[in-house]
Amino acid sequence: MPPTYLLARDHLQRASSILQGTDQRSLEIRVIIDRTIALIDDAPMAPVARQDNVLDLCAYRRSRL
Template identity: 60%
Template sequence: MIIIISRRLRVPPTYVLARDHLQRAVTILQGTDQRSRQLRHIIERTIGLMDEVRPEPPMPSTNVVELNDYRR
């Protein structure tokens, strides 16, 4: 199963679930101590990196390989 987040980006449901868990963890880590702030920052940065995921190139509709794509 693939979930469409936007019209161009398709991600597996495990990605969406992982992101949801990280967002919940940030909510839980509302402490003001140094360790909580550091963990919150790490999780927020991880979520930001997940949002920067680049979609994979579309799969060709045929099984024909273009040799020019691999020549240097």
């Protein structure tokens, strides 16, 4: 999971724990935050792009077929 997702999830978890009120609005906000955290956890991660300049000859050959 990208570091930004981890940071966002951490901030949302903190916000959820701060909202301890029992009023209806606090409960609704906590539910929204918890659903957002679940969506972040379920988000498919894109493959990490290579950071080097090495050519994968097998992948190149497959792409040419």
